[in-house]
Amino acid sequence: MATPQRVSSFEPSVWDDFFVQYEPEPFQISEECMKVKADKLKDDVCMLFKTFNNGTVVDKMILLDALQRLGIDHLFQEQINTAIKGIYESESNCCSLYEAALRFRLLREHGHWVSPGEDGSFNKNVTKEPMGLLCLYNAAYLSIHGESELDEAISFARHHLESMGNSLNYPLSEQVKRNLEIPLPRISKRLDVPYYIAEYKHEQECNPLVLELAKLEFNLLQRLHQSELKAYCRWANDLYEDVGLSYSRHRMVECYFWSYNVYYEQHYGGARIILAKLIELVCLLDDTFDIHATLEEGRKLNEAIQRWDESAIPILPEYLKKYYIRLMDTYRELEDELKQDHKYRIVYCRKAVIYLSILLYYQQEAEWFHNSYTPSFEDHVKCSVISAATPFLCIGLLVGMGEEATKEAFEWALGCTDAVKSCGEVTRFMDDMAAFKQGKVKMDVASTIDSYINQHHVTSEVAIAVMDNMVEDAWRTINQTRFDRRALLPLVNRVAGLTKNMTWLFHDKIDRYTFSRGNKDKIEQQFIEPIPL
Structure with missing residues (x-):
């Protein structure tokens, strides 16, 4: 006796032939002009890397994090690899939870082993530092087996971030909301880019050249x-x-x-x-x-x-x-x-x-x-x-x-x-x-x-x-x-x-x-x- 066939009840496509027929609206300036402008901005950002020798490790980390989250790190891979190597080899003397957590996340993302407590900065005595707590929360999701202290860090940071509720200002409030849903190391980078581009201009360390390049690169891609x-x-x-x-x-x-x-x-x-x-x-x-x-x-x-x-x-x-x-x-x-x-x-x-x-x-x-x-x-x-x-x-x-x-x-x-x-x-x-x-x-x-x-x-x-x-x-x-x-x-x-x-x-x-x-x-x-x- 033949075995029964199961019957499909799948929903039809929500797109049908939309993208086959889709013709986007032209940009206000030509794509060729956008490419020329983007190339000039790439050169300008490359110059930022050359100033690293005169900047602090924290300045380097903040720039690298911005390039990654804005979705333009692929344009500067060689420079980023050099900078990451320098951060790894430099002495860790982070003076805040934010700096320690950012260093930890960036280095682990790039395949460099660092201990959660190598500089003593992963202590949990800072509960009124939302930026540091969010950075700690995201960094802790790069844990490996046996790092129970990072599991505790996630619970600790989540509890305090949730308790802050509506007291946070934009854009941090939106970043906390998104990352509590899906932490930064687990979300496809591309999905986060449009949000972060909108938020970056409100960041204290916002670099207008970097922001403009990110917008152009997103639209050209x-x-x-x-x-x-x-x-x-x-x-x-x-x-x-x-x-x-x-x-x-x-x-x-x-x-x-x-x-x-x-x-x-x-x-x-x-x-x-x-x-x-x-x-x-x-x-x-x-x-x-x-x-x-x-x-x-x-x-x-x-x-x-x-x-x-x-x-x-x-x-x-x-x-x-x-x-x-x-x-x-x-x-x-x-x-x-x-x-x-x-x-x-x-x-x-x-x-x-x-x-x-x-x-x-x-x-x-x-x-x-x-x-x-x-x-x-x-x-x-x-x-x-x-x-x-x-x-x-x-x-x-x-x-x-x-x-x-x-x-x-x-x-x-x-x-x-x-x-x-x-x-x-x-x-x-x-x-x-x-x-x-x-x-x-x-x-x-x-x-x-x-x-x-x-x-x-x-x-x-x-x-x-x-x-x-x-x-x-x-x-x-x-x-x-x-x-x-x-x-x-x-x-x-x-x-x-x-x-x-x-x-x-x-x-x-x-x-x-x-x-x-x-x-x-x-x-x-x-x-x-x-x-x-």
């Missing part, structure tokens, strides 16, 4: 992303029309947005589009196993992809043949776009599907569903961390990178350890908590929460608290990986960026990919609304 998004949506529309998988989620704009939050810089356009296409393809695969394919159809699809050859097309059900052909065609197209000495990267991308056994895990979950079986929590985690697909995407995000994406980097990502595994854990547990909050329906497969409740005979509240703690542990592992894999730091930070996407995507236990209206305002902010000059 926005035009680039609008152009890319138009072309990408045409590609995705063609894909949807060709493969005809009408049961799947049509989330082309969200797939690009997902990739954009990992790679927003101009020179990573190729990496951005490759990752977006891989997200699109894997989401179609996920929906096929989750809601449509019978067990036998899933086995056939798994077998065909393991073989990765046109000769496997006849074994597939009719409705999956075009998807299989487009999958292989897309991989060939991506390989053709790579430089000759980078073409091996697509081999790793294919290995990721096979070696990580993503399809086997999709199939395993389908069998659990069709047999009404709830696995042990340990078995479920082992399977569903991979089926979350982000370990696969951690390999996909390397494909379009520059020379820093070495074979060593691909082997590390393929091994699915430390930060890569943790990215999958954050995705899985946050996804399952969001789905649980949404409400289980009879066609849902058992989640990790169901498995934990079933195995340990606890309430859903207890199980969710355990998942929250496991998300925190995964983040500690990602933070630790910055030190353990320092030679791969740029790549670890991109994996961290992918994980930050998950933090926003499932924030407050809402699935903003499936229920994409929750993402609409952020997408408008990034791709439609320019920053006033």
Whole structure:
């Protein structure tokens, strides 16, 4: 007897063909003039770095923090690396909680190990210093395993920041509000940039040159992303029309947005589009196993992809043949776009599907569903961390990178350890908590929460608290990986960026990919609304 197909109840796209047809309003000055002006401002900011020798360490840290939060640090990477090295090697003599916490955060973000209490400034005797408390709160989220004092610092700072309530002035009041929702080390940098650009002019240390450059750079990049998004949506529309998988989620704009939050810089356009296409393809695969394919159809699809050859097309059900052909065609197209000495990267991308056994895990979950079986929590985690697909995407995000994406980097990502595994854990547990909050329906497969409740005979509240703690542990592992894999730091930070996407995507236990209206305002902010000059 054939196993029943699950029926899709996904909401339609909130965008339809909006970005295919969208033509932005012209700027008040030409883009060419904006570029000329931005180049001049870059030179001016470079001169600021040259004055570092005459400035204090605190001045350096404040400038670096502003460049990062304004989203223009990528323009000065060499200068920033030199400055960070100087800050690390200089004697730590911070005279305030704010300075100590800022130093701690900047150095840990850049892969330099510093102890939470190396200069004695992480004491908790300052409760009327909101800037210092907020900086402490954010810095403490870069903790690793065993740093209980930083967990205490988070609770301490949160308590006092919340107690200050409406007594804080703008812009600090808005920054506290945002960071109490999602701390700075967990939010995709790009999502925070528009807010911080608006707030920076009110900062005591605001540099008008830096602010003007940030506005120009955001708007110029926005035009680039609008152009890319138009072309990408045409590609995705063609894909949807060709493969005809009408049961799947049509989330082309969200797939690009997902990739954009990992790679927003101009020179990573190729990496951005490759990752977006891989997200699109894997989401179609996920929906096929989750809601449509019978067990036998899933086995056939798994077998065909393991073989990765046109000769496997006849074994597939009719409705999956075009998807299989487009999958292989897309991989060939991506390989053709790579430089000759980078073409091996697509081999790793294919290995990721096979070696990580993503399809086997999709199939395993389908069998659990069709047999009404709830696995042990340990078995479920082992399977569903991979089926979350982000370990696969951690390999996909390397494909379009520059020379820093070495074979060593691909082997590390393929091994699915430390930060890569943790990215999958954050995705899985946050996804399952969001789905649980949404409400289980009879066609849902058992989640990790169901498995934990079933195995340990606890309430859903207890199980969710355990998942929250496991998300925190995964983040500690990602933070630790910055030190353990320092030679791969740029790549670890991109994996961290992918994980930050998950933090926003499932924030407050809402699935903003499936229920994409929750993402609409952020997408408008990034791709439609320019920053006033």
